[in-house]
Amino acid sequence: MTDHTIQDRVLKVIATTKRIPLENVRPDSSFESLEIDSLDRLNILFGLESEFDIEINDEDAKHIQNIHEMIEGITQLVQAESPSSPSE
Amino acid sequence: MHRVVITGTGVLSALGNNTSSFWQSLTSGISGILEMVGVDISQIRFKNGAQVQNYIPKEHFAAKDLDMMDRFAQFAVLAAREAIAEAGIEWTPDLRETAAVVTGSCLGGRGAEEAGYWELFHNGKSRVHPYTIPLGMSNAGTSHISMQFGIEGPAYNLSTACASSAHAIGHAFWMVRSGVAPLAIAGGSEAPFFLGGLKAWEAMRVVSKDTCRPFSAERSGLILGEGAAMLVLEPLEAALARGARPLAEIVGFGMSADAGHITQPVVTGPTRAMRMALRDAGLALEQIGYINAHGTATEANDRIETAAIRSTFGAHADKLAVSSTKSMHGHALGAAGALEAVASILGLRHGVLPPTANFLTADAACDLDVIPNQARTVAVEACLSNSFAFGGLNAVLAFKSLS
Numbered sequence: 001m002t003d004h005t006i007q008d009r010v011l012k013v014i015a016t017t018k019r020i021p022l023e024n025v026r027p028d029s030s031f032e033s034l035e036i037d038s039l040d041r042l043n044i045l046f047g048l049e050s051e052f053d054i055e056i057n058d059e060d061a062k063h064i065q066n067i068h069e070m071i072e073g074i075t076q077l078v079q080a081e082s083p084s085s086p087s088e
Numbered sequence: 089m090h091r092v093v094i095t096g097t098g099v100l101s102a103l104g105n106n107t108s109s110f111w112q113s114l115t116s117g118i119s120g121i122l123e124m125v126g127v128d129i130s131q132i133r134f135k136n137g138a139q140v141q142n143y144i145p146k147e148h149f150a151a152k153d154l155d156m157m158d159r160f161a162q163f164a165v166l167a168a169r170e171a172i173a174e175a176g177i178e179w180t181p182d183l184r185e186t187a188a189v190v191t192g193s194c195l196g197g198r199g200a201e202e203a204g205y206w207e208l209f210h211n212g213k214s215r216v217h218p219y220t221i222p223l224g225m226s227n228a229g230t231s232h233i234s235m236q237f238g239i240e241g242p243a244y245n246l247s248t249a250c251a252s253s254a255h256a257i258g259h260a261f262w263m264v265r266s267g268v269a270p271l272a273i274a275g276g277s278e279a280p281f282f283l284g285g286l287k288a289w290e291a292m293r294v295v296s297k298d299t300c301r302p303f304s305a306e307r308s309g310l311i312l313g314e315g316a317a318m319l320v321l322e323p324l325e326a327a328l329a330r331g332a333r334p335l336a337e338i339v340g341f342g343m344s345a346d347a348g349h350i351t352q353p354v355v356t357g358p359t360r361a362m363r364m365a366l367r368d369a370g371l372a373l374e375q376i377g378y379i380n381a382h383g384t385a386t387e388a389n390d391r392i393e394t395a396a397i398r399s400t401f402g403a404h405a406d407k408l409a410v411s412s413t414k415s416m417h418g419h420a421l422g423a424a425g426a427l428e429a430v431a432s433i434l435g436l437r438h439g440v441l442p443p444t445a446n447f448l449t450a451d452a453a454c455d456l457d458v459i460p461n462q463a464r465t466v467a468v469e470a471c472l473s474n475s476f477a478f479g480g481l482n483a484v485l486a487f488k489s490l491s
Contacts, residue, residue, distance in 0.1 A: 038388075039351050042293055058133075058293045058309075 096175030138418025158197030164229030192252030196226030254425030277316030313418020340369025346480025377468025383412020
């Protein structure tokens with residue numbers, strides 16, 4: 001699984017959850033620019049947990065400031081879940 | 089227009105199963121927050137709750153009655169029993185026919201509903217128990233109080249999430265004040281400790297994995313609580329005429345809607361509700377010495393509530409004391425406003441203000457006098473009790489000391 005794939009999947013979860021076009025969601029988008037509020041964030045976290053079959057800690061989630069950090073955090077969690085997977 | 093007083097209170101909570109043990113724990117700064125029992129906590133990311141302890145239903149109800157009562161309805165009736173006994177109401181046919189029952193509950197009997205649906209969805213059964221509807225309906229607490237005491241006047245339940253029982257007490261107050269009802273039983277009850285509900289709260293990411301630390305820099309969310317509190321409201325002159333002992337006067341009720349976000353609080357709505365309660369009570373800002381805060385210990389609530397109190401009270405905000413008793417009895421949702429009304433009433437009566445327990449470090453965003461950790465002996469003339477609900481629905485009650 002490549003980091004690129006994880007990024008694509010995160011962006012897709014955000015677009016689907018927020019009901020906005022995928023092309024509008026970029027790694028450098030801010031939550032504010034996409035009008036993502038606190039409840040949207042919960043909904044996205046829920047979607048990400050389902051998509052990647054992971055558990056996202058409340059405290060870690062609170063510190064995420066933008067989509068780039070969200071992708072980084074998910075990548076770390078996914079890699080921690082499957083440490084034996086080769087990194088491509 | 090009548091002056092309206094509280095002549096009886098009844099409480100079940102994590103702090104005790106009657107008013108006196110509740111008050112004793114509150115003023116000792118003892119928290120009722122413990123690891124949850126009765127639910128499989130291995131499936132839940134938070135472990136602590138404020139549950140009613142040492143409660144054995146069959147000690148209070150006949151088995152055939154228990155079949156028809158979810159835990160929340162049992163709590164409602166027990167709290168009403170205590171309040172009515174303390175008030176020493178002498179029921180006459182006329183009083184029974186006209187007295188009101190107004191309760192608040194957010195979830196009602198959803199625990200019983202879950203048990204019914206579990207058979208369907210999990211156990212593969214094709215039928216649900218026929219009592220699922222009467223157990224689950226949110227007005228069951230109201231109805232059981234009405235049936236138990238033969239109260240036949242206006243009776244209804246309000247469901248405005250965390251403000252439910254403050255709205256209920258406010259409505260009952262207005263009915264007694266205007267003469268619509270000669271007496272009202274008002275309060276709220278809640279029993280939220282069932283798996284589906286807890287998982288839904290988990291997904292909201294607002295429940296602390298630690299404990300409830302309102303207004304502290306270290307606050308990390310709310311702790312769910314259960315229980316009930318009921319008040320007996322009646323006109324001052326009627327209470328004095330029958331030789332009852334009024335505990336405090338209820339003088340104001342304010343409510344508002346944020347009309348903004350479904351979960352994100354704002355300063356303006358709560359501010360308008362506090363101002364309306366003060367106006368309804370005819371109280372000057374300077375007469376308020378204490379506010380029992382909504383104080384959930386979420387990052388947003390405590391910061392926004394602090395700003396709303398400052399916006400309402402201006403310079404007087406630095407002269408009044410504020411505490412969140414949720415730090416001890418947890419957030420009992422639809423019962424919270426009623427539990428906190430009792431804390432406020434007894435605070436006025438005894439001249440002791442309950443503390444904000446579990447307080448560690450001050451937060452600059454919550455820079456009020458929050459009575460950290462230790463109760464304070466001080467007589468105040470009047471107080472507010474704040475309840476602000478998800479959905480942006482706000483209810484504020486004003487009480488005045490009779491001494």
